[in-house]
Amino acid sequence: MIIRFEKDLPMLLFVLVSMSTLASLPQVESAWNGVKEVYGDQDFGMRIFRELMLAVIVTYLFLEKRLRKGILITPVFAFFNVLAVYVLVEFAYALYLDLPWVVPTAGLRIFEYIPLALIGFVVSRLNAGEYIIGQFARYLRFYIVIEAVLAIAQALWAPPLFGVSFLGGGRPFGTFVSPNLFGATMATCALVFSLAPNMRKWLAISVFLALLSGSRTAFISSLLVIFFQIYAVFKPRDRWALLIPAPVLAVGALILASSPLLSGRDDANPTEDGRIDLWIRVFSNYIHDPIDLLFGWGLGLSSNTINILYGAEHFPGQFDSDSLYLFLLNGYGLIGLAAYIGFLWLSFRVSGHHRKGLVMTFIFVAGLTFNMWEYFPQNAVLMLMWGMVLGTGSIPEILPAANGSFVQPDCAYESESIQ
Secondary structure, eight states, X not given: XXXXXXXXXXXXXXXXXXXXXXXXXXXXXXXXXXOOOOTTSOOOGGGXXXXXXXXXXXXXXXXSHHHHHHHSSHHHHHHHHHHHHHHHHXXXXXXXXXXXXXXXXXXXXXXXXXXXXXXXXXXXXXXXXXXXXXXXXXXXXXXXXXXXXXXXXXXXXXXXXXXXXXXXXXXXXXXXXXXXXXXXXXXXXXXXXXHSTTOHHHHHHHHHHHHHTTOHHHHHHHHHHHHHHHHHHSOGGGTHHHHTTHHHHHHHHHHHHTSHHHHSSTTOOGGGOHHHHHHHHHHHHHOOSXXXXXXXXXXXXTOHHHHHHHOTTOSTTXXXXXXXXXXXXXHHHHHHXXXXXXXXXXXXXXXXXXTHXXXXXXXXXXXXXXXXXXXXXXXXXXXXXXXXHHHSSOSOOOEEOXXXXXXXXXXXXXXXXXX
16 A cells, blocks of 8 residues: 655645745845845735645645545534634624724734644644654755855845844845744754754754844744753753753843844844834723723734735734734734633643654744744744644544554554555
């Protein structure tokens, strides 16, 4: 018997991630020429390729028999029913506030790559998760080579549009519209390599590129991956020696990440960030009653899509949230924010994944200063990882195999069965 999805999925995922090299070509070309494009003037025509590739994967998800049957189970239906009801309430509330329909629609972007979470969930239930990640990481090396060549060239010779790198040129942006997106993606690639066997060299390269970007989020996320790598080496009885100084190390990492030497810019000090004043002003002006606090003050108002289409602060209550948690508070209120954090915690609690601490902590930390579910391809990869964590030893279902027999979730996956 030829097992298909174990062969197909790693390649499909790699092609999806590689679409990021095409999606921002017009902006990358402008940045190389010393022109920093602004919201509303950017050409997004190339980005259709990533949406088409996502459509291909979704189609494959429903055509592959075991993946399809793995999704059609009661817990998945229950989760999506609850999610859909609440999202419809928020959508209706946004329309009640006289926002154009495009605004709440943009607020739904954070759900765009949920199909990848479903794929990760099912392949873990079929005990193929580790093999899929290992094969995906092997393909991902080619992507890293391309980004590394571009990033080093930019760090040496590109115009300093986003600040100055420690190599003397501009902060590198790879094939992205900014160094922050590039750095976040490299840190996410480091996470993938840390979960795959025999990938330490590529883990180190990804961490270096994340640091080279000068992004605070990328720097802290990369250190988090390294911390968990060291943590795994220690014996359980000795791990307290790492956990006790962890909060102090985190504060030190934030200070170091905000220094001009690493960040490449003089305005990276978090205590002098003008966005904090903006957030305080928006909160004080547009939260009028408990309803605003519970349900948000306009789904989609803090979406990057709306900022690009209309410009910043076009609508009352609109602002550049950056943080995922501010985005959720703005658009989905305290109820949505609490539900998201609660689901993070629940995923950690019920999972039997051996690296669940790293993956879920990475997802939590990456969202503090970065609205990661809006940015490609970080959102695609992390959705896949989240699904794999949740699908490992979480729900006691028996999933159908391709030949009509059944595979117990707790049985060992044998990669030798692939022909």
